[in-house]
Amino acid sequence: MSSPDYFQTAGRSGRALEDVMLIDAHAHFGHGPDFPIIRPTAKALVASMDRLGVLLSCVSAIPAIFGDAEHGNALVADGIREFPDRIFGYFVVDVGYPEKVTAQLAGAKAAGFKGLKVWSYGARPGLPYNHPNYQPVFAFANEHAMPVLAHVFGPELDELEGYFRRFPRIRWLLAHIGSAELEKYMQFARQYPRVYVELCLSTCPRGLIEDLVASGLEDKVIWGSDAVFLDQASQLGRVLFAQIPEEAKRKILGQNAARALGFTHRAE
Ligand SMILES: [Zn+2]
Numbered sequence: 001m002s003s004p005d006y007f008q009t010a011g012r013s014g015r016a017l018e019d020v021m022l023i024d025a026h027a028h029f030g031h032g033p034d035f036p037i038i039r040p041t042a043k044a045l046v047a048s049m050d051r052l053g054v055l056l057s058c059v060s061a062i063p064a065i066f067g068d069a070e071h072g073n074a075l076v077a078d079g080i081r082e083f084p085d086r087i088f089g090y091f092v093v094d095v096g097y098p099e100k101v102t103a104q105l106a107g108a109k110a111a112g113f114k115g116l117k118v119w120s121y122g123a124r125p126g127l128p129y130n131h132p133n134y135q136p137v138f139a140f141a142n143e144h145a146m147p148v149l150a151h152v153f154g155p156e157l158d159e160l161e162g163y164f165r166r167f168p169r170i171r172w173l174l175a176h177i178g179s180a181e182l183e184k185y186m187q188f189a190r191q192y193p194r195v196y197v198e199l200c201l202s203t204c205p206r207g208l209i210e211d212l213v214a215s216g217l218e219d220k221v222i223w224g225s226d227a228v229f230l231d232q233a234s235q236l237g238r239v240l241f242a243q244i245p246e247e248a249k250r251k252i253l254g255q256n257a258a259r260a261l262g263f264t265h266r267a268e
Contacts, residue, residue, distance in 0.1 A: 007249050010053075011240035017053030021254035024049070024057040024232060025261070026149060026175055026200045026224025029075045033066040040228040042079030046086050048232050055254070056088055057227070058261065060117035060149070064092035069104060073111070080112040088261065090117035090149055095133045096126075105140045115261065116141050119151040120159065129159035142167035147261050149173040149198070154180030157188065164192045171260045173198045173222060177212070178205040186212070189220040196260045199252075200226035200235055209242040209252070218248040222257045 010017050030040050038044075045057055059079060064072025069092045076089045091113035093104045108116075116137065120129045127133055129150070141148050150160060152174045164172065177185045177197040188195045197220060199209070212221050225235035239252055258264045 005246045005249075007240040007246065011237055016051060017253075020053060020250065021258060022052070022054045022236075023223070023254040023257040023261075024054050024225050024227065025173060025222045025257045026198050027057040027059045027227040027232075028062045028065075028229060029059055029079055030062040030064075030072055032062055032229070037062075037228050042075075042082050042087060045079075045227060045232075046083050048227065049086060052232055052236055054232060054236075056086060057232075058088040058090060058115065058149070058224075058257075060090040060092050062229075065117065065119040065151075067094070067096075069094045069100075073104075073108075073113070076113070077111040084112070088115065089113040090115040092117050092119070093137055095131075095137060098133050098136070101133070101136055105137070108140075109144065115147040115149060117149045117151075120156050129156055130162065138163050138167050138170065142169045145169040145262065147171045147173060149175060151175050152179070152185070154184075157181055157184045161188065164188070164195060168194070170194065171262065172196065173224075173260055175224065176201050177221075178203070178208045182208075186215060186217060189217050196220050196222050196256060198222045198224045199238065200224040200230060202226075202230055204234075204238055209239060210244055213242075213244045213248045218244070218251050219256060221252045222260060223253050 031037050049057055059076050061072030061075045073091055079087045080089045089112055091108040093101045148170050153176055171194045173196050174185055175198045178201050185197050189197045223239050225232040239249055
């Protein structure tokens with residue numbers, strides 16, 4: 001076996017990464033829908049970030065995803081105010097109540113949000129992403145060239161595909177690659193310049209990151225942890241110890257996210 005690289009050495013030693021643009025593109029504040037989480041706060045997340053060397057975490061609120069956008073978004077807005085350099089906010093709207101959506105979106109930018117998070121019920125009864133209620137949401141993201149982090153667990157991929165062409169200014173982060181429909185996630189990342197795939201997943205399929213890089217997708221894979229559902233450290237370890245070149249790790253751990261989130265630009 002080859003000698004350990006910088007990332008493996010840092011991971012084994014438990015030291016924070018240094019000189020790495022480390023961005024967690026998928027994190028949360030707030031308690032679960034039917035279970036408590038220990039200290040699901042901005043302060044606790046930033047402490048975790050400091051232990052690992054994470055510069056920026058991109059956060060949506062769990063209560064917002066599960067039907068209470070107003071209170072959930074307020075948690076994230078507070079976090080952005082408290083840690084403006086460390087927290088990037090994804091805004092969530094109550095898509096089940098279209099009469100509320102326009103007013104909710106109007107307040108998003110003023111509260112400091114720079115992205116949207118959507119969480120479809122596509123795999124169960126409710127509103128799939130191709131339901132008309134999502135139109136104004138994605139139209140808003142397109143108008144403001146905001147990134148959209150979309151919860152995906154397989155079936156939602158088909159619901160989203162039509163939007164990739166219709167809303168060309170949105171950069172899409174398709175969450176939870178490895179959950180299901182792996183080939184389709186990869187095909188979309190290959191086919192659509194503004195579609196990225198995001199890694200957080202509790203089951204951590206063995207060899208997934210190696211396969212993605214071997215398939216030529218190292219510019220399209222983005223690290224996210226799903227903190228505070230999951231621990232940032234365990235999800236980070238999946239990339240630190242992957243058998244891929246160091247340069248690919250740098251891309252996956254932050255350079256790709258910087259592009260997807262609109263911090264850096266490159267011709268697409
Ligand atoms: Zn999540």
